[in-house]
Amino acid sequence: MSGETIGARLPALALADPARPALVCDGEVLDRAGLCARVAGLAGWLQARTAPGASIALALANSPALVELFMACAVSGREALVYDPAWPPATRAALAAAVAPDLTLAQQPAVSGSGINPSPSWPAPPSPDAPFYVGFTSGTTGLPKGYRRGHRSWIDSFHVSAAAFGLGSQDVILAPGGLAASLHLYGVVHALHVGACAVMMRHFNPEHVFALIVRHGVTALYATPTQLQMLIRMGEGARFPTVRALMISGAKWQPGTRAATHALFPNARIFEFYGASETSFITIGHPADAVPEGSVGRPAPGVTLAIRDGEGNDVPAGETGTIWVASSMLFDGYACGGSGEMRRDGGFMSVGDRGWRDAAGFLFLAGREKRMLVTSGQNVYPEEIEAALAGLPGIEEAAVFGVNDALRGVRLVAVLRGAPVAGEGRVDEAGLRAALRPLLAAYKIPRRFLCLDDWPRTSGGKVDLPALQRRAETQLAQERGAA
Known part of the structure; x- marks a missing residue:
């Protein structure tokens, strides 16, 4: 498994069950065979125009075309830079100057698909350590910072999703937000990689979310606390029993939201996970773990956590310090923008978050160093x-x-x-x-x-x-x- 790369399973999945739905976007449904053919055709198109390792800026709106191009970049050994369609022209121009992509695509090129059978048309897999993705987060000022990911970091993250959330090929996974946000992009790509059905939307809308859940029997849902609040407000009195796993990340959610969430999704196990664009999973609040109020859970599988003082010494339980993380899911580095809070020490990395652990190992967040006020x-x-x-x-x-x-x-x-x-x-x-x-x-x-x-x-x-x-x-x- 350690040598696997993003998208490498698509041909085998297509051969095993060609007609099974792979990607749903609003009313559009693409089966495994169609997805594999489109990705193969686009990968060949990229190979004919760019060198291995080339950076491809994807300046597309939320759509199946964005997903197909992203997967084509991954399987062909190119690096996809996922632009946010909400950026104003000045921001996009400044970012393009900073990252200097080899190719920028604002729409999907017209490419005839190839067959689903593995053949010379399907690219040879890239190195597991090769970069495949640059995402962007909005900074407090100036240019968005671009964080670079290698195949291995997400493949190992997929293993955590399987172990912690129980997600697999049997699931229908809904990621309702924009794919410029890594949470939703991760949900879609993980679903496609393991053979689950990925469900997405061009624009977030609570009523459309509910319709997609019912129409496709969604079993797992990624959401930010804000999206969850909007769903609760719009879905008062409704019940969606097919959802069995709800993954929440992005911020702490309100204490009073849990009861309303259980009413809306009565059969869902609720997982709250904490991480960063640079780290992937850090901790997971597992529903079977009796997570204390205010905690973000305990370290995710494969994660080693340390709380250190300003001199780099470990602090005892109950004392606040800087959070340091070691795992195989850490990012490669910044493509642009950077972050003064990000530091490395051997195999450990910190993005400047501060917190403390109780005697049972549960993590509580105090805040980010960069937001600290005097x-x-x-x-x-x-x-x-x-x-x-x-x-x-x-x-x-x-x-x-x-x-x-x-x-x-x-x-x-x-x-x-x-x-x-x-x-x-x-x-x-x-x-x-x-x-x-x-x-x-x-x-x-x-x-x-x-x-x-x-x-x-x-x-x-x-x-x-x-x-x-x-x-x-x-x-x-x-x-x-x-x-």
């Missing part, structure tokens, strides 16, 4: 305040930022979606502070609370924190101008 001389991690706010009645989402303050260094400002109001429809700031006093030290309680209902999102459904902070700063500036 207010009144005290270190504050916004994630702690956001979790406290999200646990208050009526608050659907919370984000905390620091704005410059001559007295305190920074002044904490909380942005809320769904917030209790006082007179004249204003946010009940006094009530919120009173509710937070038993939960947080005084210096951690925000000085201002803003309510914004329309939160900016990334293509993967996560909150676009830089964009949200800009909106908050604009609102504060307008208030100062009106005063």
Whole structure:
């Protein structure tokens, strides 16, 4: 298994059951034979125009064409750079200059498919250590950072999905978000690689999600906490019993969401996993593991976890430090952008997350080093305040930022979606502070609370924190101008 590469199983899967559905996108269904033929044809097209190891920028909207080209890059030994269709032209141009792809495709080329039988038309497999994918995450400023993945890192991640989630060829796996987000791309590619049916959408829509679950008998669903909240809100009173595994990642979900999730998916085991674009899986909260409230679980199979202080020494249970990870699933490096928080030490790597473990080995996150704020001389991690706010009645989402303050260094400002109001429809700031006093030290309680209902999102459904902070700063500036 260690020498396997992404997509190498497609010909054998097509031969075993050519008519079995492989890829579903909204109303379009592509069987195994058709998928294999298209991927083979596209791989040959790429081989005729680029050298082995070439970087191919895929600037396509969410569609089967994007998946087919991605798989063609993987099986032909090319590297797919998956662009976000939501990027403005200036960002795309700057990124293209930074990564300098050998070829950019904005649509699928017209290629006649080959047969499904393994033949000289099916490419020889690349090296398991060769890169096959560059994904991009939005940074706090400037250019998105591009992280590079090798075949082995995802193949080993697939083994974790099989062992931890019980996913295999018998499943119908729905990844409803944009494939520019690695969570959803991973879900689709893993399904195709193991012979499961992959289900995707051109645009996320809760009603369409429910229709796809019913129409295709979806058994497993990847979702971010935001997507899950939207599904719960739209699906009140509905039940979808075919879903037996629900994988949640991207952020901590609200404590009160679990009961509503079980009502919507009564037969689903709920897995919450923590990781990063650079690391793949770090920990998994397994439903059979009695995960304590607030924890993201214990190390995933094959992962070694260490919590270290600033001098690189391991800290005891209960003490907060920097999270370091060792596994075969780590990324190769950055194609562009980079990250000052990412550090390596032998086989271990850290992306700057901080946390602590209890005596049973469960991991609790404190926050990211790059988000740490200093207010009144005290270190504050916004994630702690956001979790406290999200646990208050009526608050659907919370984000905390620091704005410059001559007295305190920074002044904490909380942005809320769904917030209790006082007179004249204003946010009940006094009530919120009173509710937070038993939960947080005084210096951690925000000085201002803003309510914004329309939160900016990334293509993967996560909150676009830089964009949200800009909106908050604009609102504060307008208030100062009106005063």
